[in-house]
Amino acid sequence: MIKIENNMKCFVRLWRLLEHTRLYLDAHYKRFCVRHVLILWFQGDATDDFIWEVCNKTVVNEETVCGWDLLPLPSLFPRQHRELLRAIVAVRLDIGMRKVDLKALDAAYSIVFPHSTPINVSKK
Template sequence: MMNVENNQDCFVQLWRRLERTRRLLGGQYKRFCIRNVLKAWFGGEATDDMIWEVCHKALVDNEPQEGWNELPLPSLYPRKHRELLRAIVAVRLGISYYKVNLKALDSAYSIAFPNSTPINVNKKKRL
């Protein structure tokens, strides 16, 4: 069972574990999707209700994600994974999706994948 918290240290572990899980599932010839990630991380706690809740909170372009759809590489396409991790933290802690610390989540990505472009979807533009 994983311990999930709403802080940067936990987010770094989650980003790294996501990449390890992708490799593990690939080695087992299993699909790298939300359902299999949750089952690998939480075992029997990953019920259909939990998976449904995570999928419907993990919004990308205001669309919920599908549990069986293949996920892209976390290091190359971080947006879906960012929303997935955000939804997992919200569901596991029983907090609002909007109370997840996005600055810590984005900076944790830069720590876990140091050679990738930093992400900050909510960055404000200056005129």
């Protein structure tokens, strides 16, 4: 089980772990979805209630099936994964979605995927 914190070091670890999990699931012919990611990361703590709460806070699709939707590549479509990581941190730390440090989360993405387009959501 991984320790979740609301800081840059943890976000870098989460982005790397997300890509590693994608490769692991692909190698084992399993679907890269929210449910499998949470089960691999949190094992026994990934109850249906926990998965539902993360899915409820993550807006991946309008017609989501609570964790079974296929996720795209994190390096190509980072916003969906940004919201997923944001929801995981919020649920595990029992804080609001707005209290997650988005600047650190976006900077961590740029560190893990240096040749990808940076996430710049807070740009006006």
